Amino acid sequence: MCSIFNDTVVFAHNDLWSANILQLNDTKEIVFIDFEYSSYNWRSYDLSMHLSECAFDYRVPFPPGVHVNQVFFENHPNIKIFCEAYIDTLYEMKKEDPDQKYPLTENREKEVHRLIQECKFFLPLVNLCWATWSIKNLWSGKEDDVDLTVAASNRLSVFYHFKSQSEAIFNELKNQ
Numbered sequence: 001m002c003s004i005f006n007d008t009v010v011f012a013h014n015d016l017w018s019a020n021i022l023q024l025n026d027t028k029e030i031v032f033i034d035f036e037y038s039s040y041n042w043r044s045y046d047l048s049m050h051l052s053e054c055a056f057d058y059r060v061p062f063p064p065g066v067h068v069n070q071v072f073f074e075n076h077p078n079i080k081i082f083c084e085a086y087i088d089t090l091y092e093m094k095k096e097d098p099d100q101k102y103p104l105t106e107n108r109e110k111e112v113h114r115l116i117q118e119c120k121f122f123l124p125l126v127n128l129c130w131a132t133w134s135i136k137n138l139w140s141g142k143e144d145d146v147d148l149t150v151a152a153s154n155r156l157s158v159f160y161h162f163k164s165q166s167e168a169i170f171n172e173l174k175n176q
Contacts, residue, residue: 001086011040014045016132017050048121048123049117051123066151131159
């Protein structure tokens, strides 16, 4: 797997969900908080994490306290917008510093498609990570606002549902 994604390792937040993204009132500047899981990781892991989190609505006032919007996993309405913005930013960075290592092909549509595929590849893995986190915290007796049994079950369901899609994308990218 590493050889396919070698050129996409960046410093990543690894917990990029809405509660960790703030907008400052005065300047409207976007600020990221809560970096305890940060490390170097694949660029699409963070994007996939954020897009995946949009599917979970934890504001449901009755048990189990969460609603999972399957549409956000099947065909996320923002995946193309996010990936286009990411690639466009890379192109701008490349103009400012031609020696940077980002391997752009100078074919924007191809780069956007590749990043979308990367995000879809990481979708089940992101959910496996947070299912494991939920189980670990459940077993250690950690209290949370969310029913960790339900959270783990939801995340594992997403993992197993999209695992074959991830395998197919891996084989597609491996053969490119």
